Amino acid sequence: MMEIGEFARLGGVSARMLRHYDRIGLLVPAHTAANGRRSYDESQLGRLHRLVALKGLGFGLDEVGALLGEGVGVEELRGMLRLREAELERRVRHDRHALDRVTARLRLIEEDRMNPNVEIKYLDAVTVAALSTTTPGDLVDVEALFDEVIERMDAAGADRTAPVARLRSVDEATVEVVAGYVVPANSVPGLETHRLPARTVASTIHQGPLSGLPTAYAALRRWGGQHCPACWRQQYLEADGDNQTHWIVELQLELHDGEA
Incomplete structure (x- = not known):
């Protein structure tokens, strides 16, 4: 006793x-x-x-x-724990995405339209349920890849939060594209699991149709000069509906060590 x-x-x-x-x-x-x-x-x-x-x-x-x-019993408790863990992870993803959207809005308010603001930030490594393809650089179609990802995630009943695309130059003419959604470690049926590495990035905010992304990217390239890296990301913060007038995308250039 x-x-x-x-x-x-x-x-x-x-x-x-x-x-x-x-x-x-x-x-x-x-x-x-x-x-x-x-x-x-x-x-x-x-x-x-x-x-x-x-x-x-x-x-x-x-x-x-x-x-x-x-x-x-113990197994029932373990099952409850897994469910609770998944719910908390989902909430964290939603809250993180909501915070990123508010931050992007603030940056849009503060920046000079003629001189887009470039911000240096650190990105944690994330896991994404995605599809990937390697394509000529002038034929990159991220939207089409996302359409297929969305269809498969909806079929699996998976939570779709924090869409992100990573583009990596394979050579002067070819680009590898990964497009998907941040998810827990468990994979989504029908999709690949990719681990996007932790990186320091230079980022700028683009508001409007995706057709304007090349202009935003060109501004970042000018900022990066000859050291402009071969990998960049597109984080879709507000991308609902077919009308892209109010879409907000954060364009992020991955920086090599020492470039920040």
Whole structure:
């Protein structure tokens, strides 16, 4: 038998919380002395760990009690954890994309139209569910590639957040294109999984039809001069509907070490 303090330490909770669990019948001590001192059996640690895990997954104490009463097992807890993890990852992706959109709007407000603002920033590595192709540079059709990606993601019921394309010059005439959506590590059926590396980039914001992207890219090339890298990305921040008048795309040139 363990005193409440030792049991609380092993379970990673406070003694006050254990007293609360006792009062509401969620975790009753194995023995309570006449003076009110609570003692717990080591076998009760499993129930305590399940209780804490279920609370961490967002369940209320009433729901926790019901689930414990049903004898929820380790595999069930693991499944719940995977679902919760996926939901939190989805929320982070949506929040990150929303923040990028607001930041892009602010940059558009602040910049001089005649001299687009170039910003240096660091991009974390991301995993994308995508399709890729290698094509002559003058025949790159990112939209067509995205159309196919969207069709396959919708068929799989996959969450579509944070569309991004990465273009890499293979040689003077050929470009490798990867177009897709940021996803968790798990792949989407029918799509390739690509890991876009962490990079420092020079970026500018383009608002309007995609036909204007070459102009924005040319401005970045002028900024980069002879050291302009062979890889660039297009992050689609607002790209809903067929009317591209209000579309917002962040064009990003990957910089080699020391170029920032």
